[in-house]
Amino acid sequence: MRPFFSRIIKPWLALTAAAVLAGASQQACTKESSAKEPGAPTAQEVGRRENGVHVVDLAVTEKGFEPSPVPLKKGEPVKLVVTRKTDLTCATELVMDEYKIDTKLPLNTPVDITFTPNQSGTLKYGCAMGKMIAGTFVVD
Numbered sequence: 001m002r003p004f005f006s007r008i009i010k011p012w013l014a015l016t017a018a019a020v021l022a023g024a025s026q027q028a029c030t031k032e033s034s035a036k037e038p039g040a041p042t043a044q045e046v047g048r049r050e051n052g053v054h055v056v057d058l059a060v061t062e063k064g065f066e067p068s069p070v071p072l073k074k075g076e077p078v079k080l081v082v083t084r085k086t087d088l089t090c091a092t093e094l095v096m097d098e099y100k101i102d103t104k105l106p107l108n109t110p111v112d113i114t115f116t117p118n119q120s121g122t123l124k125y126g127c128a129m130g131k132m133i134a135g136t137f138v139v140d
């Protein structure tokens with residue numbers, strides 16, 4: 001029984017564990033990369049249009065900034081309406097260096113942040129501590 005266990009079962013267990021881990025990390029990657037794919041038919045619109053302004057509601061929850069990533073259009077003015085709904089994380093402000101945004105987010109109070117993305121690509125924003133908690137906009 002013993003040689004059998006070490007020769008067959010142990011390697012099998014190791015393989016199974018590796019497969020599970022690979023599957024888990026692959027899933028996490030797929031989620032991110034599919035959302036970033038340019039022109040993907042599944043890239044869903046977030047928000048609404050009000051007088052030529054793209055209005056996007058963002059929430060700060062225990063999971064971070066939601067939703068993210070959010071697709072934006074280059075040259076179209078954006079109004080973020082950001083509501084921090086948790087006091088359990090350090091995301092008490094929203095910082096986005098490219099547009100000189102550094103806005104405090106009082107608890108349960110919607111805050112408007114406006115900017116116009118003028119360059120395509122991925123924009124990262126996040127908390128004041130080096131964007132440890134972060135979200136992204138994908139400008140197209």
Ligand SMILES: [Cu+2]
Pocket residue numbers: 090091127128129130131132133
């Ligand atoms: Cu932080």
